[in-house]
Amino acid sequence: MPPTLDLANTYSHADMILSSRNSPRISLRKAGSYNGEKGPLSSTSSRFSFNHLVASPPPSPSLPALVPRHGKPVPAHNSRKYLRGLLWLSGVLVILYFGVTTLRLHHPIEAVGWAANSGNQYEMVGDTELPDFPTPVVVTDKRGRAKWTVSIPPDHEFPLDPKQYAEICSQNKEVATHVADLHSHKHREHAAHFGYYHVDPNFMDVAEAEAHGLLPGPKAKTSMKGQDGSVIGDSTDDGLIVADVCEKSMTFVLETHDAGLGKTLMMLWTAYGLAKKEGREFFIDDSRWVYGKFTKLFQPPPIPGCRPPPRHEMLPCPRHARHLAVSAANAGHIFGGAFNEAFEDARKMEVYRQKPIFNLARQGYEALFNLSGEDQQYVDKRLAELKSKTKLPTTENGHGIVIGVHVRHGDRHPFEFQYKDSYVPLDRYSDKARELLHNAYKGQNKEAEEHSLTIVASDDSDVYSAEEFAQASRAQEQIRLASKQYSKTPKPVGSNGMRNFVAESVGWEGGFFARMFWSLGKPSSVPVTAIEAPDTKLPPTEEALRLRELVGRAYLMDLAVLGQASDKVICTVSAMGCRLLAVMMGWEKAIEKDGFVNIDGDFEWRHVSW
Incomplete structure (x- = not known):
């Protein structure tokens, strides 16, 4: 052994x-x-x-051994070799970094570049002069660090064409990605979309680019009085004191190819609430609005204590630009999916998720929905008249209620599948009205039921004469959009044989159709139902503006009476006017107290889907 x-x-x-x-x-x-x-x-x-x-x-x-010798743990194998290798590698990387930085300082990238539209693709084109059209551009500072901004020639027409606004937002995404790749020295995968308040660190605002001499700032500081005063609230002179340019602003451009007024109003109200939440001053531009001047339909909005920026500083995107221009062209960028993700209350369910967005629109309604003098006087008078009719002789029995009915026909069809190619039957409205009235009093106050009212507003003149609404009243009677059978009635003749002046009736058969709207004011040789694409770039005639103004005033007064007088409103949520009425009633009355009653399927109140 x-x-x-x-x-x-x-x-x-x-x-x-x-x-x-x-x-x-x-x-x-x-x-x-x-x-x-x-x-x-x-x-x-x-x-x-x-x-x-x-x-x-x-x-x-x-x-x-049960206990390690000397009480010390066993050291790791080759640890000192690993440490020496790591130190050598770190040193090499530091040397390479400073070497590359030095080379970049001596050889900067192109100072200016812009995005050129080539079909659906965009590419960066280097040059030494700024383009003469609105486009995002790439600039560099003295150290060669790349930034991007948006160049709009100071003498360019304002507002821009809707297509230009849309193209700028599309190009901005490409340019922002390109500049980010320049900073990382390689192409990398970027996020499909960022959060609503994402700030691009590589973006340089227009005023900042001008301050650094990268954009022609001095040429841009032209007087804004030559802009025809299209921006409401633009007070360049206040006596002898010239107001400063606002620190942050949002300018809402009243321009859309959609003839309807509902979407524009919802977007206008929401934009105002959003501007106030972000600390921006709010302005309105109506230079190309299809309904004419804003002040013909509404009272002037609240005027800020500062003046709007030069027009070329109003950008449609990025979202965090100091001065935003909002229109239907970039509505998807401002009020799209990222907007819903940022403002919906994820802790709530169903319609209660929409409350923060609802509140934004409500804030805009309270500040901006003040009708022009004559129309507002009529609405106030009409509201007092309806309220007096619901009063009972004896006050101890309370009072009657007002049930408003909004019927939208024309080119707006319901969401509910069985009616998607037609309209919700009128008996659905009348049956729901009787049901609401019965539930309000349970048959215990006949006097109050008798003093309750049903008022109707519709874009279809034939609805008012329907059997289902024989006992109902019009929401307003100041402006009636008559059907064709009434528009052909002769003008009354005075005692002296002269025909008295009566405003021309607008034939409005079957409801509001966009093509019919665009045809208003055309020569009689052109059928009012002619199918042709409207050329909205051509300025409308005086007659067309007058008729469009009548249509807008009638629509707004209908909404004003229904929204302010009704205890309950019956409508189809597929119609934008229906959603506006909920905002006008307020969250508590419309949602929490079930004053907003939709009969178009099992849908709830929602904001505009862009």
């Missing part, structure tokens, strides 16, 4: 082991295998080598 090896005595008597025997079990060649050396070690090297500090000796063939 071979002798038992004692490892402690092996290292303390190495010389004796080498001289007495040459057993392979205790050969120093074995010790070299774990410290990385190939040849046998001498006694001297065995005594004074530092290899035992790097790696521990092989484990003893005896049983492992």
Whole structure:
């Protein structure tokens, strides 16, 4: 039996082991295998080598100790080699970084570039002069760091064409991605979409670019009085004091190819609430509005204490630009999916998720929905008249209620599948009205039921004469959009044989149709139902503006009476006027107290889907 090896005595008597025997079990060649050396070690090297500090000796063939020797953990293998390699690698990377930075300082990238439209693709084109059309551009500072901004020639027409607004927003995404790649020195995958309040660190606002001499700022500081005063609230002079330019602003451009007024109103109200939430001053531009001047339909909005910026600083995007221009052309960018994600209350369910967005629109309604003098006087008078009819002779029995009915026909069809190609039957409205009246009093207050009213507003003149609404009243009678049978009635003749002046009736058969709207004011040789694409770039005639104004005033007064007088409103949520009425009633009355009654399927109030 071979002798038992004692490892402690092996290292303390190495010389004796080498001289007495040459057993392979205790050969120093074995010790070299774990410290990385190939040849046998001498006694001297065995005594004074530092290899035992790097790696521990092989484990003893005896049983492992329950407690580590000397109370110290076993060090990791080759840890010092790893540390030295890491230090060398860090040093090399630092040297390479400073070398690349020095080369970039001596060889900056192109100072200016812009996005050129090439079909559906956009490419960066370098040049030394700014383009003469609105487009995003790439600029660099003195150190060669790339930034991007939007260049709009100061003398360019304002507002821009809707297609230009849409193209700028599309090009901005491409340019922002390109500049981000320049900073990372390689192309990388970018997020499909960012949060609503994402700030691009590479974007430079127009005023900042002008301050650095990258855009022609001095040429842009032209007087804004030559803009025909199209921006409402633009007071460049207040007596002898000239107001400063607003720090942040939002200008709502009243321009859309959609003939309807409902979407524009909802977007206008929501934009106002959004501007106030973001600390922006709010302005309105009506230079190309299809309904004429804003102040012909509404009273002027609240005027800020500062003036709007130069027109070329009003950008459709990015969202965090200092001065935003909002129109139907960039509505998807301002009020799209990111807007809903940012403002919907994710902790709530169903319609209650929409409350923050509802409140934004409500704030805009309270500030902006003030009808022009004559129309507002009529609405106030009509509201007082309806309220007096619901009063009871004896006050202890309370009062009657007002049930409003809004019927939308024309080119707006219901969401409900069975009626999607036609309209919700009128008996659905009348049956729901009777149901609401019965539920309000449960047959216990006949006097109050008798003093309750049903008022109707519709874009279809034939609805008012329908049997279902024989006992109902019109919401307003100031402006009637008569059907064709009434529009052909002769004008009354005065006592002196002269025909008295009566405003021309607008034939409105079957409801509001966009093509019919665009045909208003055309020569009689052109049928009013002619199918042709409207050329909205051509300025409308005075007669067309007058007729459009009548249509707008009738629509607004209908909404004003229904929204302010009704205790309950019956409508189809597929119609934008229906959703506007809910905002006018307020969240508590419309949603929490069930004053808003939709009969178009099981849908709830929603904001505009852009």
